[in-house]
Amino acid sequence: xxxxxxxxxxxxxxxxxxxxxxxxxxxxxxxxxxxxxxxxxxxxxxxxxxxxxxxxxxxxxxxxxxxxxxxxxxxxxxxxxxxxxxxxxxxxxxxxxxxxxxxxxxxxxxxxxx
Amino acid sequence: xxxxxxxxxxxxxxxxxxxxxxxxxxxxxxxxxxxxxxxxxxxxxxxxxxxxxxxxxxxxxxxxxxxxxxxxxxxxxxxxxxxxxxxxxxxxxxxxxxxxxxxxxxxxxxxxx
Numbered sequence: 001x002x003x004x005x006x007x008x009x010x011x012x013x014x015x016x017x018x019x020x021x022x023x024x025x026x027x028x029x030x031x032x033x034x035x036x037x038x039x040x041x042x043x044x045x046x047x048x049x050x051x052x053x054x055x056x057x058x059x060x061x062x063x064x065x066x067x068x069x070x071x072x073x074x075x076x077x078x079x080x081x082x083x084x085x086x087x088x089x090x091x092x093x094x095x096x097x098x099x100x101x102x103x104x105x106x107x108x109x110x111x112x113x114x
Numbered sequence: 115x116x117x118x119x120x121x122x123x124x125x126x127x128x129x130x131x132x133x134x135x136x137x138x139x140x141x142x143x144x145x146x147x148x149x150x151x152x153x154x155x156x157x158x159x160x161x162x163x164x165x166x167x168x169x170x171x172x173x174x175x176x177x178x179x180x181x182x183x184x185x186x187x188x189x190x191x192x193x194x195x196x197x198x199x200x201x202x203x204x205x206x207x208x209x210x211x212x213x214x215x216x217x218x219x220x221x222x223x224x225x226x227x
Contacts, residue, residue, distance in 0.1 A: 032213065043118075043205060043218040051213075090157065099170050100145060100213055104157035 002027050004093050006105035013081050014113045021076040021108050023091030031093035033074040034102065035065055039087045047089075050074060061085070086112045116140070118219035120206050126225045127196055135191045135222045139208030146189050147209075147216060148181055152202035160204075163189065164211070196226045 005024045013019055025031060032051050036044040048059025055067040065076045074091060091105040119138045127133050139146050148160040159173040163183045174180070178196075183189040193200055203223050207216040 034215075036218075041220075043220040044207075046215055046217070049215060092157075094213065099162060100164070100209070100216075101147065101159040101162055101170065101173065102149070102157075102207075102216060103159070106156050 002095075002103075004091055004103055004105040006089075006091055006108050008108045009106070010109045010111065012111040012113060015083050016080050019076075019078045019081045019085070019110070021089050021091075021110070023074045023076065023105060025072050025074070025091075025093050027072075027093070027095060029095070030067075030069060031095050033065075033067060034092040034094070035059065035063070035074075035076045036090045036092060036104075037061075037087050038090065038107075044090065047076070081110075081112055083112045083114055086110055118206055118208050118217055120204075120219040120222050122222060123220065124223045124225075126227065128227055129198060130195055132192065132194045133196055133224065135193075135204050135224070137189045137191070137206030137208075137219060139187060139189070139206070140217055142210070143208035143217075144186065144211050145209045145214070145216075146183055147207040148189070148191050149205045149207065150202045151205060151221070155202075157205075160191070193224075196224075198226050200224060201226045 003026045034049045035047040047063045050067045088107045088109050090107045092102040121136045144165045146163045151157045161181045162170040178194045181191045203221040205221045207218045209216045
């Protein structure tokens, strides 16, 4: 079945440590790929997106993500996490040729220990 | 230069009542989307408007849900005869067009008692 998978429901990291959040998709064609962040009580904010081209994309707040076609993955990374990064992170896709609706993963809740 | 706005922020209603949720998209955005975020179902697409095209209603969970977009701008999501399982956060987003980045509003938190 077509899906977006975020295997980690919760992740805890220490402030200053590196971070990698995993995202895998299961679609026949490469979709458009997004990472959104949601802070408590807030709407969703776009961190970065991949449509085509360079497979390493830079986003806001020091985040980056790498698209790996062979692994059907689009993992989000940050070299040094700040306490303010604590939030829920969602990977999402838009299917090429399938309208423009976002299909979201289940989210990863990030906790940052001081 | 304001972002997407939604009203009300919170809505508490009784089972069986109708509710209307409003979304004001970013000025100039031709596409508007509604999503629902609930504990059991996560984030799910409801409906998508693009310009004057017929809306994509494929995500509406039942015929109690409907939405309209007047004048290509403001949108209203209506839930008739609300049920407790309708309790969720309803998020609106807008974009310049298809395949463009969607910008989300803060959501309306609906509680059906």
